[in-house]
Amino acid sequence: MTNAVSSTQRKIIHIDMDCFYAAVEMRDNPQYRDIALAIGGHSERRGVLSTCNYKAREFGIRSAMPSFKAKALCPDLLIIPGRMQVYVEVSKKIKEIFFRYTDLVEPLSLDEAFLDVTECTLFKGSATYIAQDIRRAIFEELNLTASAGIAPCKFLAKIASDENKPNGQCVIPPDKVAEFVKTLALKKIPGVGKVAQQKLALKGLFSCGDVQLYDSEKLLLEFGKLGGALLNFSRGIDNRMVEPNRERKSLAVERTFEKDLLDESACLLHLDAFYDELNRRLQKVLKEKVITKVGVKVKFGDFTVKSAERKSAELSLSLFKILLHHLLEQTPDKTIRLLGISVGLEKRVSDNQSAVQLSLLD
Template identity: 55%
Template sequence: MTTKIIHVDLDCYYAAVEARDNPSLRGIPLAIGGSQYGRGVLSTCNYEARKFGIRSAMPTGQALKLCPNLTVVPGDMEKYKSVSKQIQAIFLRYTDVIEPLSLDEAYLDVTGSPYFNGSATLIAQDIRKTIETELQLTASAGVAPIKFVAKIASDINKPNGICVIPPDQIESFVEELSLGKIPGVGKVTLEKLNKLGLYKGRDVKAYEQSLLLKQFGKFGQSLWEKCHGIDNREIETSRVRKSVGVEKTFNTDIFTQQECHSAIERLYPSLLSRLEKASPEKKIIKQGMKLKFDDFKQTTVEHKKNTLDKVFFNELLEEALKRQKGRGIRLIGLSVGLDTEQKNKEQMSFDW
């Protein structure tokens, strides 16, 4: 039986919830994020704001320069989690094989579903209709027999659209696909691929597999498979948590090692609390330190460590500071890597 996967993605989720609950926010450039005076960044924005070049993860101050009329609200995560549970309840009416990716995004496996004579397209349409009717929110969907194509397809007709890629169109769809649209192909990787003359799926498909593996290793194998229309990943209804971390963005840059030590002291209790809540029985296998500099470039240092040690973060800091080169530090992050070989899996932790 051909696998039938639906990728559902709510449109501008946080902003859409705020506009739904406050009519004065509808139809205007709207973003969710921190204050421009506190080094805030945007978590998301609506399509009216995107017309000005505004995007998620953009500093609030920069966004306001692009669009002085932009309305920025702080957001309400508890509300977004609550609405997310309502979305999940709707998904469960159609299937219990669900892989949530975030509060507003999930894969659904509807293979063998008794609804709509098993039509994944009609199921996806009905899910979108139900979300809009009951929650007054719009969602886009991608339907395909493999995961990564379903995810890409859900973005093609956004907002409030659907795109279906049936099995007999997978090959042609992937061949014409720009490599930058494939999940995992970031800006740096795309530049490397382009330098090799690889721009679309058909280029990778025609490229020597051994050379791709030599250039990109494990990722090269994954890319080769995707460009041949291969994605054997199943829907994961649970996952292994790989890491736990905390971070702090400063209102003003810091520069000295002592300032960084003070930040570690303040962050460490939060890391302990989050680790205890998220993975109380997991074994620690490494610790990591992240610094983001005033030019928005960041560096990460990680080393193996079997027990959590606050002093070890200071040692990681010394190594990271060697890359500072006089730049101000706008963010510090602490993290621990967890043993993923343990058999017990944790449920997806999106408060669904």
Template identity: 55%
Template sequence: MDCFYAAVEMRDNPTLRNIPIAIGGSSDRRGVIATCNYPARKFGVRSAMASAYALKLCPNLKLIKGRMSVYQEESQKIRAIFADYTDLIEPLSLDEAYLDVTGTSLFQGSATRIAEEIRYRIANELNLTASAGVAPCKFVAKVASDENKPDGLCVITPDKLDDFVKAMPLKKIPGVGEVTVQKLGHLGLHTCADVRAYPMTEIQKRFGKFGQVIWDRAHGIDERPVQTNRIRKSVGVERTLSEDIHTIEDCDGVIDKLYTTLQERLVAHQQKHNGGRPPNIRTLGVKLKFSDFQLTSAEHRYPSVHRSAFKPLLQEAYQRANGRGIRLVGLQVGLAEKDENKQLELPFEA
């Protein structure tokens, strides 16, 4: 979907259509932008940006509090449209999904015509716009879906796949973040063509298991199937603070409050996604964001979820503050595959 939350707000309130708007928290409460419309993007406003900074870039930006229940309802309508064309649907979020239409006979099996029809129906039935990428594999389809936004379609046929991937900047590969881009850049690697000319063993040596992923993507290889039942890998909770805090004791106090919410979310996950069975716990982690917006985290394996385990994790993460204030504190529980660890009992240890 194109700027999904903002698009819903503009549809429901046409006076917002031609002005810069963003969905996000209040700037005086350390809010963060969830998404913004295209007029706002012209000023450099982006998702995950602090609302206060977004207002500096665009003083006329109108901040709107999100209506999550409305977005969820619209997402369900979109999914219902998808389901008319295939049962193989892998949602990535409320506004994005992979569809495998390999086996369909609709439109003589043309994935391009199916994508066009889906976009047409979303526009006419929901008065929203969507962009689509059509390709033989998942990661290329995802990259292609961004090529002609907003309200666009990009088709990469099998005979065009190799040329498209070769010219692709490495930063466009899903999962390749800023830190990895910098490390690759230091090696003189900027495009997939550069990686192809680099020894595979060196890529693997420098980037571990993810090095194989980079190498495969640079060669247009992505054999992952569309997963109709995605396995949740973590449960977490975090809080952006209205003012920076400056001591480890203050951070620990925030963790006290977050821990209660974490318990609730894990119980909800157990009931909704795990058939009422206790989840398999793999790791526990603490995340901190400093006053300069740099993120750090400390994560280790633990056999169960208990409050005391987060204390040494906090100490490890806080050592990296180096005098900086803390603007965000988060907790995370990594979930194991069903047979990776034994199932652990809830409720939690104190």
């Protein structure tokens, strides 16, 4: 049995934040860090938990559990109301980090997303190192942890991101897909709920290996659309594409170095590669977007961050060099931990639209 060609060629990352709402609260309120904490309605009002931290999970508490039941499991559990606007703002910052690596980002919720990094040339195209760097950036910039799954397709990447939680990652390379799915429990496949699990169990189907041995026509007849999905998933096949659903307002390429760069000349050695990567990604959006500004960002060895921007309608390596020189000239004695370049984007106005706007101005 072989996988579909497209599923073996793609590099998909699934990023899943660790107990996101609770993690934000623990970050912002140090007194919550060492106690069992949950976000949700108060037990006396028969509320439901939206999430809880890992300390609470040690007591068997989980998301979507009634508050009164969670309190019964852990009387000392602290249940606090959520701050949705804060979580939304943090989620936006997380997505901004994702877009430094690829334009193909498909958010699933505030705290998880798929990324297709097949064409990303950072870290020599290694999806494993790209995922590590994304998680590092989230931790350094937002003081939150994330877990990642890396695989040739979406459903395997999502399953993999749960394998080494919290604050870990799991890689399923193409040549290990067949081995991985053979023992994969069907209950781990997204979309296979408790009712479906019970029906599958009645047919002796508990793993992808069981599905591989089951009569295909019989599976389709008995389980319809779910049966068709399981036929593919049990062989590691998932041809669904990562579908972005956000308008791009900027593009950026940046990197944190394992060892700090010492001076401007060392930065210039990396700038050409950054420029080529940014230009490559930019070509995909220029039919709908125009460049409005360019910028350079530097994080120094002491973790201070400085950036400089200029209005510009075109990509210019020389302008990036000028901006970089301007930033480093101000702090000549500091080492460079991170270097990044970016462009601001606006929606392209058609000729007809321009004519209408001019007539209105006249």
